[in-house]
Every structure is written in structure tokens, then in C-alpha cells.
Amino acid sequence: MADVTLQNLVKTFDTVEAVRGIDLSIPNNEFVVLVGPSGCGKSTVLRMIAGLEDVTGGDIRIGDERVNDVPPKDRNIAMVFQNYALYPHMTVAQNMSFGLRLRKVAKSEIRDKVQRAADILGIAELLDRRPRELSGGQRQRVAMGRAIVRDPEVFLFDEPLSNLDAKLRGQMRIEIQRLHQQLRTTTVYVTHDQVEAMTLADRVVVMNAGRIEQAGTPDEVYHRPRTRFVAGFMGSPAMNFLDCQITEENGRTVARLAAGPALPLPAEQAARARSYTGKKLVAGLRPENIREAAGHDGANSSGVPHDVSIDIVEPLGRETIVYFRLGDATLCARVGTEVHPSAGEQTSLVFHPDRLHLIDPETDLVL
Amino acid sequence: MRVLPPLLRRKPAVAVLMCVPLFALILGLVAYPFFHALFLATLNKAETAFVGLDNFTFLFGRQTFWMVVRQSLLFALVAVVFKALIGLAAAHAINTIPTKGQRKWRGMMLIPWVIPPALSTLGWWWLFEPTYSAINWGLTKFAMPAVPWLSDTFWARFSIILVNVWVGAPFFLIMYLAALKSIPGELYEAAEMDGAGPWQKFFFITLPMIRNIIAITTLFSIIVTLANFDIVRVLTQGGPLNTTHLFATYAFRVGIESGDIPLGASVSLFMFPMLAILAFIILRNVRRRAASLA
Amino acid sequence: MTAIPFKTAPSLRSNRRWALIAAYACLGIFVVFFLFPPYYMLVTSLKTNAEIAELASNPWIVTDGVTLGHYEHLLTESSFPRFFLNTTIVTVIVVAITMVISVLAAYSLARLRFWGSGVLATGVFLTYLVPDTLLFIPLFKIVGWLGLLDTYWSLVLVYPTLTVPFCTWIMIGYFGSIPRELDEAALIDGANHMQMLLKVFIPVALPGLIAATIFAFTVAWANFLYPLAYIYSESEMVLTVGTVTTLIKGDVFHWGGLMAGALLAAAPPVILYAFLMDYYIAGLTSGATKG
Ligand SMILES: Nc1ncnc2c1ncn2[C@@H]1O[C@H](COP(=O)(O)OP(=O)(O)OP(=O)(O)O)[C@@H](O)[C@H]1O
Ligand SMILES: [Mg+2]
Numbered sequence: 001m002a003d004v005t006l007q008n009l010v011k012t013f014d015t016v017e018a019v020r021g022i023d024l025s026i027p028n029n030e031f032v033v034l035v036g037p038s039g040c041g042k043s044t045v046l047r048m049i050a051g052l053e054d055v056t057g058g059d060i061r062i063g064d065e066r067v068n069d070v071p072p073k074d075r076n077i078a079m080v081f082q083n084y085a086l087y088p089h090m091t092v093a094q095n096m097s098f099g100l101r102l103r104k105v106a107k108s109e110i111r112d113k114v115q116r117a118a119d120i121l122g123i124a125e126l127l128d129r130r131p132r133e134l135s136g137g138q139r140q141r142v143a144m145g146r147a148i149v150r151d152p153e154v155f156l157f158d159e160p161l162s163n164l165d166a167k168l169r170g171q172m173r174i175e176i177q178r179l180h181q182q183l184r185t186t187t188v189y190v191t192h193d194q195v196e197a198m199t200l201a202d203r204v205v206v207m208n209a210g211r212i213e214q215a216g217t218p219d220e221v222y223h224r225p226r227t228r229f230v231a232g233f234m235g236s237p238a239m240n241f242l243d244c245q246i247t248e249e250n251g252r253t254v255a256r257l258a259a260g261p262a263l264p265l266p267a268e269q270a271a272r273a274r275s276y277t278g279k280k281l282v283a284g285l286r287p288e289n290i291r292e293a294a295g296h297d298g299a300n301s302s303g304v305p306h307d308v309s310i311d312i313v314e315p316l317g318r319e320t321i322v323y324f325r326l327g328d329a330t331l332c333a334r335v336g337t338e339v340h341p342s343a344g345e346q347t348s349l350v351f352h353p354d355r356l357h358l359i360d361p362e363t364d365l366v367l
Numbered sequence: 368m369r370v371l372p373p374l375l376r377r378k379p380a381v382a383v384l385m386c387v388p389l390f391a392l393i394l395g396l397v398a399y400p401f402f403h404a405l406f407l408a409t410l411n412k413a414e415t416a417f418v419g420l421d422n423f424t425f426l427f428g429r430q431t432f433w434m435v436v437r438q439s440l441l442f443a444l445v446a447v448v449f450k451a452l453i454g455l456a457a458a459h460a461i462n463t464i465p466t467k468g469q470r471k472w473r474g475m476m477l478i479p480w481v482i483p484p485a486l487s488t489l490g491w492w493w494l495f496e497p498t499y500s501a502i503n504w505g506l507t508k509f510a511m512p513a514v515p516w517l518s519d520t521f522w523a524r525f526s527i528i529l530v531n532v533w534v535g536a537p538f539f540l541i542m543y544l545a546a547l548k549s550i551p552g553e554l555y556e557a558a559e560m561d562g563a564g565p566w567q568k569f570f571f572i573t574l575p576m577i578r579n580i581i582a583i584t585t586l587f588s589i590i591v592t593l594a595n596f597d598i599v600r601v602l603t604q605g606g607p608l609n610t611t612h613l614f615a616t617y618a619f620r621v622g623i624e625s626g627d628i629p630l631g632a633s634v635s636l637f638m639f640p641m642l643a644i645l646a647f648i649i650l651r652n653v654r655r656r657a658a659s660l661a
Numbered sequence: 662m663t664a665i666p667f668k669t670a671p672s673l674r675s676n677r678r679w680a681l682i683a684a685y686a687c688l689g690i691f692v693v694f695f696l697f698p699p700y701y702m703l704v705t706s707l708k709t710n711a712e713i714a715e716l717a718s719n720p721w722i723v724t725d726g727v728t729l730g731h732y733e734h735l736l737t738e739s740s741f742p743r744f745f746l747n748t749t750i751v752t753v754i755v756v757a758i759t760m761v762i763s764v765l766a767a768y769s770l771a772r773l774r775f776w777g778s779g780v781l782a783t784g785v786f787l788t789y790l791v792p793d794t795l796l797f798i799p800l801f802k803i804v805g806w807l808g809l810l811d812t813y814w815s816l817v818l819v820y821p822t823l824t825v826p827f828c829t830w831i832m833i834g835y836f837g838s839i840p841r842e843l844d845e846a847a848l849i850d851g852a853n854h855m856q857m858l859l860k861v862f863i864p865v866a867l868p869g870l871i872a873a874t875i876f877a878f879t880v881a882w883a884n885f886l887y888p889l890a891y892i893y894s895e896s897e898m899v900l901t902v903g904t905v906t907t908l909i910k911g912d913v914f915h916w917g918g919l920m921a922g923a924l925l926a927a928a929p930p931v932i933l934y935a936f937l938m939d940y941y942i943a944g945l946t947s948g949a950t951k952g
């Protein structure tokens with residue numbers, strides 16, 4: 001096991017700057033998830049760690065060693081690919097043991113390791129099958145088994161679950177979590193899926209356009225995003241962004257939303273926002289912080305009710321998502337299932353300022 | 368952990384090494400002979416003196432040579448047209464019947480293409496034998512006149528084309544069948560809902576969808592047919608009176624049998640411009656196809 | 662609405678039936694056309710010379726008793742076994758050389774890419790289009806210089822020019838269709854180039870390898886021009902030339918033996934196809950359809 005350090009890592013393909021200077025230090029045993037929009041360079045970073053892409057600039061260290069020029073097989077890493085990349089002509093056991101056989105590990109040791117990995121993943125009875133005789137989830141397990149038997153210092157996953165259906169993805173997610181608790185191997189995991197990022201990660205690294213926007217625990221990136229990008233990227237449905245103006249009213253610092261209510265800021269926010277008084281900022285408010293008016297849970301005390309006209313209603317069973325217009329902006333709110341506003345209806349929604357994020361439009365940083 | 372010296376880790380060194388045998392083969396046994404042929408074509412019969420373009424002017428002055436040119440072109444065009452038509456018809460017929468039986472029919476129809484042509488032509492030769500011709504036996508049974516298959520100019524040309532069509536049609540069959548199978552069935556279903564009949568489906572869906580394969584296969588077959596040797600060599604040896612010679616058999620006759628190597632090389636080389644043009648068109652087609660798939 | 666009879670269904674069905682009948686009729690005619698020559702060769706090879714010479718009898722069937730005499734004569738009293746042996750030697754060596762050259766080159770061209778690799782790939786395709794009849798005369802000189810004239814080693818030398826380009830081309834196609842992640846997985850598993858080729862690429866592209874092998878086999882087995890031009894001694898001849906040139910001479914009435922020889926000489930490629938036809942067709946058509 002080892003820690004992984006990336007220092008000012010840069011990668012350029014011909015003309016495309018895929019990775020533009022990444023600094024990240026991953027301590028031993030940590031499970032790091034790289035998320036970001038398509039094309040932001042997640043896979044490229046992962047592939048550089050694996051040694052599948054040459055490094056244009058900067059350093060990669062695994063343990064104490066600078067591995068920029070070390071070929072993949074000598075980096076002691078294992079990788080799980082999106083489409084599994086199982087050798088179609090080998091059985092499951094042969095697939096899992098290929099790396100060990102190339103390294104001339106003793107036969108009995110190989111058998112033990114394969115057996116153990118197969119037991120961990122519950123694929124012991126599949127060992128003699130070929131990949132085409134397996135279901136998607138089983139292939140996924142074999143791909144992970146192939147990584148486990150190598151007993152590597154670092155696991156690399158590139159969107160390993162994205163080819164599975166939603167239900168299986170949920171199961172495998174739990175499986176990966178269990179696996180990491182058991183093996184504690186340092187892991188770098190790339191995904192598009194926020195739920196995967198939030199549930200699996202010790203630390204989430206949000207990337208955008210070849211750079212790291214924010215690295216932090218799932219809670220941090222969700223509740224305390226540092227930039228407008230992170231605020232908008234994490235969470236689904238995405239955070240609402242609205243122009244607002246900071247004013248002082250009745251001795252309180254208030255964010256007056258464009259064409260919307262004026263939200264009194266909590267003390268901490270107010271302290272930070274005070275210097276922007278009279279200026280335009282962007283307010284970010286998550287859908288779950290705009291709720292229905294019926295104050296059955298008693299938490300509405302700090303909220304500000306506002307009358308809106310509902311555009312679209314999406315009942316999801318556990319909750320209902322409603323879209324409404326506020327001036328030019330379309331906003332989204334999560335409401336309970338007890339109330340059923342219907343499209344076109346005028347209703348009162350309550351805006352909760354305690355989770356309001358204020359963003360300086362000039363720097364795109366959250367205050 | 369081991370750090371490899373950068374040069375060994377770089378792919379090109381290995382890559383080039385792996386291509387060396389191929390490169391040597393192309394260079395030594397294709398490119399070099401080609402230039403050597405150009406050189407040979409400028410020598411006299413004894414290969415002792417440089418004669419410039421005399422071999423070509425000599426050929427251009429000969430009736431026989433122009434006859435060979437005409438025959439080769441006629442042979443290639445007529446044979447390819449019939450191969451293409453028969454191949455298309457057979458592929459279409461196979462594609463119409465239930466999938467279960469298709470393999471069997473296809474297998475039977477490929478047999479002419481599997482037998483080495485020099486050997487199957489021997490069978491045809493026997494079928495065309497003046498006295499014993501089994502085809503003529505059949506014709507006379509139906510009160511038709513016996514045909515002088517190989518001794519009359521028209522029928523000799525007819526015969527070599529017939530045999531070439533017989534040998535080559537299965538190739539078209541395979542190509543077209545693969546192309547037909549690559550057309551998604553939904554297209555036909557959609558066309559049917561739009562009210563298209565069988566002919567309309569063929570002209571508005573099938574043909575446009577396999578146009579490219581038809582083009583590539585046809586061009587390719589023109590090259591192979593133009594360069595044909597085996598059939599004429601076994602069936603007529605160019606006769607009667609040189610009226611069935613093709614470039615290749617004529618080149619063999621002058622170059623190897625009559626021992627005038629420079630003249631033979633000149634005859635062979637005469638195919639080159641035509642082949643080059645065809646190859647150019649094929650390459651463009653293949654490239655365009657590859658680009659449209661990418 | 663209700664007045665309009667719903668009449669497309671029966672006409673559709675009868676349309677389909679007619680199409681099917683027409684297709685089978687068409688196939689029947691084609692099969693007769695394609696198969697009657699080999700059938701006639703077989704019939705002739707089983708007849709006695711007396712029956713072959715008999716003009717009045719039906720040539721399409723054996724009426725006077727089946728004989729294997731022609732085959733027996735061929736195998737015991739002619740050079741045919743020698744031809745068979747020579748052909749086998751030449752073909753096996755050529756196939757081996759071809760596969761080594763083209764698999765190495767195809768792996769390199771499909772995966773490694775280097776300066777000039779695109780040009781070389783195009784060159785491979787163009788050489789594939791060069792027919793044997795274009796260069797047989799200069800090759801005659803080269804074979805002569807190397808002292809290989811009138812030996813079957815001349816064929817071992819020149820046949821690869823016919824087989825390697827196409828085999829390389831289809832192997833490039835097959836290797837190219839292997840997903841890149843598979844190489845990367847093997848790379849991480851610790852495979853070097855040779856292990857990658859032998860343990861991953863070749864097994865995965867086995868159908869392509871089989872197709873290429875059959876192609877090389879057929880070309881080497883069937884070529885007629887080169888042996889006709891370069892070989893004169895009976896002891897060095899291969900099947901095509903031996904059958905066409907030597908079996909005709911000598912005998913008073915040679916047709917039975919000639920047909921038997923042609924059929925026996927054609928048997929190996931035909932048998933090979935019978936078992937591996939699907940691989941070969943897939944390989945052949947992928948070359949054209951994948952481009
Ligand atoms: N081999 C390559 N050659 C040229 N450009 C490349 C190559 N690989 C990646 N890129 C470019 O680098 C950028 C980052 O690609 P990368 O695959 O790392 O994105 P990603 O974050 O993994 O996206 P996704 O979520 O879609 O997988 C993209 O703009 C991509 O087009
Ligand atoms: Mg990616």
C-alpha cells in the first residue's frame with residue numbers, strides 16, 4: 001500500500017490541453033473519487049497514474065518513488081476499465097491470474113490468490129467460464145477480481161459501473177465500498193455519477209477543464225462548495241442560481257433575489273456579505289431549500305414564503321420536483337409528496353436562507 | 368520498480384522492427400521487380416543493348432498486339448458484368464430464403480471458386496472437347512447443332528468468358544451477400560409501411576446501401592480478370608490464331624516460350640496503367656468508406 | 662371505413678410465397694450451373710477408358726461400371742504423388758512465412774503507429790492489387806540470378822508476394838477491432854510486446870488468423886503461372902502444373918486420369934473450405950466491408 005502524489009501534473013495531446021496542472025496528494029488507504037463533466041480530464045489523470053499515458057509535465061509519485069518513466073507493469077497498480085477489458089479467450093480464472101502468470105508466480109500461490117479473490121467477490125463458481133458467458137455484473141466482478149489478485153498498492157477505477165443498469169450499479173457500489181473497507185487499498189475512482197462519488201469517497205475531487213476545482217469530503221463539496229462550478233455540479237437537480245443584491249434592511253443583511261423574496265442572511269453569511277452591500281451577487285439555493293408552505297415539520301420558521309406560479313411538476317414518488325419561474329430564471333424546488341401543486345397553479349413556496357450560497361460573479365468563488 | 372531506458376520504452380523502435388520483413392518483401396520482390404521490368408523493357412531480345420522504346424513501337428506496329436489489347440478489355444468487361452449480375456442475383460436469392468438453409472446453398476455455390484482455376488478449367492476443356500463434348504451431346508439430344516467451342520473465334524471467346532464467369536461469380540456472391548446482410552431489416556420494414564413493393568425496395572434501399580461494395584468488388588474483379596492467365600492458357604493457349612490471347616498469356620508466349628524477355632516484359636507492363644487507374648479508384652473508395660465509418 | 666376491405670395481408674403473403682419460389686428456382690439453376698463441371702469431372706474419372714471413348718453412350722452417367730483404376734494409376738505409376746509432396750512442402754512453408762511476416766507487421770501497423778506507418782499500410786493494400794501476371798517476367802530473372810530456376814524453392818520465394826499483402830491487410834482489420842482497453846489491461850498485467858501479441862492479440866483474433874491462413878494456403882496451392890514459368894523438371898513440379906502438363910502427354914487416352922488428377926489436386930483446398938468456410942468468408946468480406 002502506498003500514497004499517491006501528483007505534483008503540477010500536465011498533459012497535452014497535440015493541441016488539446018487535457019490536464020492543466022493538478023496537485024493532489026492521496027494518503028495511504030484513502031478512497032478518492034474524481035468527478036467532473038465529460039472531457040474534463042479525469043480519465044487522463046487516471047491513465048497517467050496507471051502509466052498508460054506519458055506525462056507532459058509535473059510528477060507522479062507512488063510511495064516514495066517518482067514513477068513518470070516507470071512502465072505500467074512495474075508501478076504495482078491495478079486498473080478496472082469501464083468496459084471491463086476481460087480477455088475474451090481466457091476463463092475467469094485465467095483472466096484473473098494472467099498478470100501473476102506473466103510474473104511467474106508459483107502455481108499454488110496463484111490458485112490460492114484467485115480462490116481468495118473469487119470468494120471475496122462471490123464468483124467462485126464462475127471460475128471456469130469465459131467472459132461471454134457472464135452477465136454484466138459478473139464481468140464487472142471478474143474485472144475487479146483481476147485487480148484484487150495482484151494485491152496492488154493502488155486501485156484505479158475508470159467509470160467501472162457505468163455500463164450496468166441502475167439496480168446493479170447500486171449493488172456493485174455497495175460491493176466496492178465493502179471491498180475497500182476490507183482491503184484498505186489506496187483507490188482512485190473516476191465517475192460521472194454523483195451518488196457514487198458521494199457514497200464511496202473519503203474525498204471527492206471535482207475537476208473542470210483540466211483543473212481541480214475543489215477537493216474535500218463529500219460533505220464539504222456538497223455543503224460548502226468553494227466555487228460556483230462545484231456548487232452547480234454537485235447535487236441533482238442542480239442548485240438554483242439567481243442574481244441578488246445585498247442590502248441592509250432593518251439592521252439585518254438581506255439578499256434580495258431578482259424578482260423574488262428578500263432573504264435575511266444568517267449571522268455568519270451576513271458577516272461575509274456585508275462588504276458587498278449594494279453590489280450584485282449570485283445566490284445559489286439548492287432545490288431542497290425551497291419547500292412547500294405547509295409547515296408541518298415546524299422547520300419553516302426561518303423561511304421566507306413567496307408566491308410563485310408552478311410550471312412543471314415531476315412526481316418522483318418519494319418526493320416531488322416542481323419547476324417555477326422567477327423573473328427570467330427557471331427554478332427548481334423539492335417538495336414533499338403530501339402537497340400536490342399542479343402545473344399553472346399559484347402557490348406559496350418557502351425559501352430557506354440558512355443554506356444560501358453567495359457567489360461573487362467576478363471571481364465565481366463562493367463567499 | 369524498474370525504470371526502462373526511454374528508447375526501449377518508445378514504441379517506434381519495436382514497431383519498425385516488426386515491419387522490416389514486410390518492408391523487405393515489398394521492396395525486394397514487388398518494387399524492385401517492377402523497376403527491373405521497366406529496365407528490361409528497354410533492352411533488345413538478347414538483353415545486350417539498350418533499345419529505348421523500340422519494344423513498344425514494335426508492339427504498337429503489330430496487329431496481334433492490338434488484338435490482344437481489344438480482347439483483354441472485351442474479356443474483362445463482359446466477364447465482370449456477368450459475374451456481377453449472377454453474383455447479385457444469387458446473393459439476393461440466398462438472402463430471400465429462410466436463414467436456416469442459406470449456409471448450405473452458399474456452400475454449394477462457392478465450389479467453383481474453391482477449386483484451383485487451372486484444374487477446374489481442365490474439366491471445362493474436357494467438356495469442350497471437339498469429339499467428346501458432353502455439352503454438345505446434350506445439345507444434339509435437344510436437336511440443336513453441336514458448337515465448335517474452342518475452334519471458332521467467337522465461340523472460343525465465348526467459352527473463356529463463360530469459364531471465367533463460372534469461376535468468378537461466387538466471389539461477387541459472397542461480397543454481395545455480406546453487404547445485403549449488413550442492411551438493417553428495419554429499413555425494409557419502414558419502406559414496406561411506406562408502401563414500397565419488392566422492386567422499389569431493391570432500387571431505393573438495397574442498391575444504394577450496397578453501392579459502395581458493388582463498386583469496390585467490381586473494380587477489384589476487373590483487375591483480377593484483366594490479369595487472368597490460367598483459363599486461356601489451359602483452354603485455348605491463345606488460339607485459334609491468337610484470337611483469345613490476353614495480356615498475360617501473350618506476355619508468357621513472347622517472354623517465356625519464345626524467349627524474348629524484354630518484349631514479354633513490355634507486354635506485361637502494358638497492363639500497368641490500367642491497373643494503376645483502377646487501384647487509385649479503389650483506394651479512394653476504400654478511404655472514403657473508412658472515413659464515413661469513422 | 663368499414664367498407665374498405667383489408668386486403669393487403671393475403672397479397673403480402675402470396676407475394677412472399679412467390680418471391681420464395683422464384684428464389685429457389687433461381688438457386689436451383691445456379692447450383693446446376695456451378696456444379697455440373699466438377700460433377701462431370703468426377704463421372705469421367707470413374708469411367709473405364711473404353712466407356713469414355715464410347716461416343717454413343719450418355720457421357721453424364723457411368724453406365725459401364727465404376728472403376729478406381731485412374732486413381733490407382735495416378736497414385737502408383739505417375740509422378741502425381743511427387744507433385745502432391747512438392748505442393749505440400751511449398752504451401753506449408755509459404756503459409757508459415759506469410760503468417761509470421763503479416764502478423765508481425767499487422768500488429769505493428771494496427772497498434773504501434775510510427776512515422777510512415779500510414780504509407781506502409783497503403784502500400785500493403787496496393788501490393789495486394791498487383792496481380793501475379795504483372796511481374797512474372799522480372800521475377801523470372803531474379804529467380805534465375807538466385808539459382809532457383811527449375812526448383813520449387815523459387816515458388817517459396819515468390820508466393821509470399823501474393824499472400825502477405827492480403828493477409829497483412831485483413832490482420833490489420835482484425836487487430837484494429839480489438840478494443841484498446843484490452844492492450845492496456847495486458848500492459849498493466851505486465852505483458853511485453855511479444856506476450857501481448859502471442860497471448861492476447863493472436864488468440865483474440867484467431868478467426869482472422871484462420872481466414873488469413875486459408876487464404877495463403879489456397880493461393881500457394883492454386884497458383885499456376887509461376888510454376889509454369891519457372892519449373893520444367895517433373896521432379897520439381899507442383900500439382901497445378903504437373904497435372905496440366907504431364908498428365909496429358911504420354912497416355913493414349915488420358916481423360917480419365919486427367920480428371921482424377923484434377924479432382925485429387927483440388928481436394929485439399931475444397932476440404933479445407935468445407936470445414937472452415939465461415940472463417941474465410943468472414944475474413945474476406947471484412948476486408949472489403951471494413952475497408
Ligand atoms: N488520445 C487522445 N488524443 C487527443 N485528445 C485526447 C486523447 N484522450 C483524451 N483527449 C482529450 O482530452 C480531454 C480529456 O479527456 P478525458 O478522457 O480525460 O476526459 P474525461 O474527463 O475522462 O471524460 P469522460 O467523462 O467523457 O470520460 C478531452 O478533451 C479529450 O478530447
Ligand atoms: Mg473518461
